[in-house]
Amino acid sequence: MAPRPYAAAKRTLSFADKLFEVNWGLVLLIALIGMAGIAMLYSVAGGQFQPWALRQLGHFTLGLIVLLMAAMIDIRVWMSLAYPAYGVALLLLVAVETIGHIGMGAQRWISVGPMELQPSELMKIALVLALARFLHGKSMEDVSKPLPLAIGLAMIGIPAIFVFLQPNLGTTLIIIMDGCALLFLAGLSWWWIGPTLGAIAASIPLAWQFVLHDYQKARVETFLNPAADALGKGWNITQAKIAIGSGGVAGKGFLEGTQSRLNFLPEKQTDFIWTSFCEEFGFVGALALLILFAVVIFYGVQTAMSARSQFSRLVAMGVVLNFFFYIMINGMMVMGMIPVVGIPMPLLSYGGSAMLTVMLGFGILMSVHIHRQVEIPRHSGGII
């Protein structure tokens, strides 16, 4: 087939063009969810801007700037940054093992100036970029060949192991699921996928025995039978379910959530913020928020499918899936459907590191959207 070069692929978009191309509807949607989160942080602090709401507003504003800046960067620049970013993220990940300090019983942060940086968060983005770039150069047949597949799996596996060692089971799961999803989207043969799924199912008992930490096992055990230790380890799940359930149809009203205000909810400002939201705004509010999330994801999938380069498509889907996995794991966790693994609700939960990575992800997604017409040859390195 004759080459069909697109004008847009050659053309360099002006800054004004790019600003115009930004999907402002999506930005508004994200801002809406972010504001809901800040409102909840105001509520769980007992109607106070301190200690969370105001700072989260700062995180969000910073995140918005990051989003727009990332959106302005040409997708081919992102492509060329993919491997270096992966390298840096991996280095940082190793660094937390050595210079990171203990927080929440796990080494997850390193201090970068005044900010606490979570390399595992950065890694999620870096992995998406690097894996997309790697897979961009591989045809469907290549992807299913042992060597490229092995390289792809290694790219997923190495950071996954380091995050797991921190230990951070939730993020490990997201990295693995995200990575595997990209391999799948790149066209990995079902011949690989089927047996692997079988093997995973078979290895769960072994993992239970040898790999999981005691506290991780406790979480699973608690999940399977929360009533057995309702005041101990089952506390979190029990109280979270009470908070959500007691919201009823219409909720208790803003600032009226007793479960969070009276501290029955643990980690109410981070992992369990969604529970407080459900408590105060009820089924109606929670469903509305879920729909907002779904719309964001829909936009993302649409963006991915409208992009004209494999790298862009994979990156977009990777970012969207990352966002989705957060929602899925956190939502299921606080509603007592899976064990507690310590994953925040994106855009809602308090925390600068998570907020920035999510916004960076959306920025790159936006860059894909803006540069959706850009075509990048399979063998191109992405540099303009």
Next chain:
Amino acid sequence: MPLFDKKDKSRYATFTRRSVGMGGGMAAVFAVLAGRLYQLQIRDGDQYLEDAEANRVSQRLLAPPRGRIVDRFGVELANNRRNYRVLLVSEQASEGAEHALEQIGKVIHLTDQQKKKVLRDIAANKKFVPVPVAENLTWEDFSRINLHLPYLPGVQPDVGESRDYPFGKEAVHILGYVASVSPKEKAAESDALFSLPGYHTGKRGIEKEFDKPVRGRAGTSRVEVNAYGRIIRELGKDAGEPGDDVYLTIDRQVQQMVASKLGEESAACVVMDVHNGDVIALASTPGFDPNWFNNGLSGAQWRELTTNDHKPLLNKVVGGTYPPGSTFKIALALAAVEAGIATTDYHVTCSGVYNFGGHAFHCWQRKGHGTMDLQQAIQHSCDVFFYETSRRLGIDRIEAAARKLGLGAPTGIELPGERGGLIPSREWKQKTYKWAWQQGDTLSVGIGQGYVTVTPLQLVQMTARVASGKAVSPRIVHSVGGRLMPREAPAKLDFGDEALATVREGLRKVTNEPGGTGFPWRITEPGFEMAGKTGTAQVRVFTREERARGLTKNENLEWKMRDHALFVGYAPVINPRYAIVNIIEHGAIGHPHVVMARDILHFCQQRDPARMPNAYPVTSAAADAPPKKQSQAVPVPPSKAGG
């Protein structure tokens, strides 16, 4: 090389297909999340709302103030004071109770014993129950705890109320004390108050007998609490009802005098109003400070209380039974006059020994009293006279007289642990020993020995009955919570006026005529004279050999073997008002018991609490009004009896 080829196209198609598939999967997950929301919020929403309310709303018990116990003039004998204390909720102690105790121990002083007790209490209670760690803290210690509170998870400072007995051990055997609820009490009844941390119930005395009204009714406060149990705000309140105040008939001034007179002797003393039975003072010594039990008794204190051979825990007034000794001769004398035996011509000659049935019954006066009539026999306490008289009376008539005087049966005073004592009868002996009553038994009973035992309270009741001619019974509680204790006006005593007059004159002679066994310790102030009867109760029977060797002196015996010294009396002789009993266990050396009784009766008459305006919230015209006029019990004028 072309920019794009077939391979690109096919992978784009695959990507799109798989992305759509994933989109569907994601939509399915969202549907699951929504479904779960429906499940939790709509299907089970009501149940979870209830759970949330149960979390949020806590029913707090409010301890009602325990009712006060006051004397007849309103002096508080038992009241409540602020109790600054520290509670520990083991469930909230994040690093365990032991660690928490260690931390508390760094702020205030805690002994190892206290710590052990707290750990025991924690083990015995549910994890969320606050357990008292330290009570009755000083303000300084309490402030320090509050200051360090942020570093002491699970620790709750608390201002409660603690029982206080301002006069210590002075009236301990009337009041009793309070202490932690025992497992037995918890099993017997379920008062919501029992679940309060460190709640105390009455254990002895009035505190026990009137525990329920004095407790009051627990109030409740519905409060909103946070997850750490901290109260955020009050939602509703039921104040409960404070405990009832108990008004005693005691006069604290007389009580103090009695308690201080008895000192550390093993003794019992009661002062009673002969007309209405009001107990003016009641003491059993040695006592103990009831406040000890509030603050937690130390092991040493408990050992001292339980092993002391003077039995400080026993209220000897109601719970001690003694042979009445010669005080029993009052009952005999009344029976003898009543039976027509002791007429004015009736004389018995005492040679110091009375031979009966091959046994020699000795008089305390070895050289004999000579020939005496009834009044002289009382005055000198002649044993031989009463051996002969009791032989003539027989046990049946003696028993009947003793019963009329209230001996050998509980008086019904409002104190726990009252014993009945024993007035023997033919049936009783047959039943108990399967052996017929012997006349020799009667002779022993005739001088208040042998099988007969009575409580000090029965003796003072007997004395009051003789003095007033009314069948009065002692009472110590006037009213509870403004409600009068039910009491009937005493009936006339079932003895003839002549018998009573004769015996009273004999009792007057004991302490007013030379040769009377109590004469050296009489009240000399005119108008305040007392009448009475001394008694000695043998603890140990001397063998013939010991008598032969002259070893019958109490001074030669160890304390436990010495005789009990008894005195009953009343005053004034004309128009009596106060009766007294005083028993000193193993105290038959000298006559300290008579001296004490004299001083107490003298003081009591000078003060005359029965005629002072009392502080009772209610009055009963019948029982309380002191008889302004002469009662029907006309005492014999001394002029007639003196000769």
